[in-house]
Amino acid sequence: DIVMTQSPDSLAVSLGERATINCKSSQSVLYISNNKNYLAWYQQRPGQPPRLLIYWASTRESGVPDRFSGSGSETDFTLTISSLQAEDVAVYFCQQYYNTPWTFGQGTKVEIK
Amino acid sequence: EVQLVESGGGLIQPGRSLRLSCTTSGVTFGDYGVSWVRQAPGKGLEWVGLIRGKAYGGTTEYAASVKGRFTFSRDDSKSIAYLQMNSLKIEDTAVYYCTIQIDYWGQGTLVTVSS
Numbered sequence: 160d161i162v163m164t165q166s167p168d169s170l171a172v173s174l175g176e177r178a179t180i181n182c183k184s185s186q187s188v189l190y191i192s193n194n195k196n197y198l199a200w201y202q203q204r205p206g207q208p209p210r211l212l213i214y215w216a217s218t219r220e221s222g223v224p225d226r227f228s229g230s231g232s233e234t235d236f237t238l239t240i241s242s243l244q245a246e247d248v249a250v251y252f253c254q255q256y257y258n259t260p261w262t263f264g265q266g267t268k269v270e271i272k
Numbered sequence: 273e274v275q276l277v278e279s280g281g282g283l284i285q286p287g288r289s290l291r292l293s294c295t296t297s298g299v300t301f302g303d304y305g306v307s308w309v310r311q312a313p314g315k316g317l318e319w320v321g322l323i324r325g326k327a328y329g330g331t332t333e334y335a336a337s338v339k340g341r342f343t344f345s346r347d348d349s350k351s352i353a354y355l356q357m358n359s360l361k362i363e364d365t366a367v368y369y370c371t372i373q374i375d376y377w378g379q380g381t382l383v384t385v386s387s
Contacts, residue, residue, distance in 0.1 A: 208369055
């Protein structure tokens with residue numbers, strides 16, 4: 160199974176400042192034949208289901224604010240919130256869908272400093 | 273608008289069975305696979321497995337933790353997916369979500385396994 164490891168487990172950022180979350184996979188999730196990284200990022204607010212933010216490692220889902228961006232390739236990925244807003248307080252998960260079993264990172268809790 | 277609604281959760285004793293339903297709308301259900309993901313209270317996300325769409329023969333895959341106890345099925349005529357859970361264990365306690373692709377998620381249904 161591919162192990163997904165996020166860092167940090169939690170972070171506190173001031174409103175308007177940048178938040179950066181890292182995700183590392185135990186093996187590459189880059190599919191060579193189509194040059195796509197099978198990596199997604201989700202936001203989960205308390206009491207809510209996960210919401211897809213980013214897929215193919217860097218493609219923003221429709222309706223997601225452009226302050227959210229994803230980057231990285233193969234085994235190392237980053238989710239960046241360029242200017243943290245109050246509504247961004249949540250837990251963020253990365254997930255690989257390169258192969259089954261799909262696996263998730265342990266989550267990163269983002270709070271306001 | 274795509275909607276997924278899980279139902280069938282509740283309090284159940286260890287060793288008993290429960291069937292969850294995932295009722296969908298706004299999508300050509302038969303064309304898509306349905307995945308199930310669960311989240312134990314205060315914990316992270318765990319993939320339970322998936323059932324593929326008709327183009328892929330409706331094949332299934334299961335997480336090791338549920339293989340042999342859980343079974344996926346689907347009724348494309350009703351746009352509903354099912355999760356049959358047998359021999360339930362306390363550690364199966366979680367909110368169970370159904371998802372289509374990775375885009376669409378239901379609100380989840382809570383399954384509590386306790387004596």
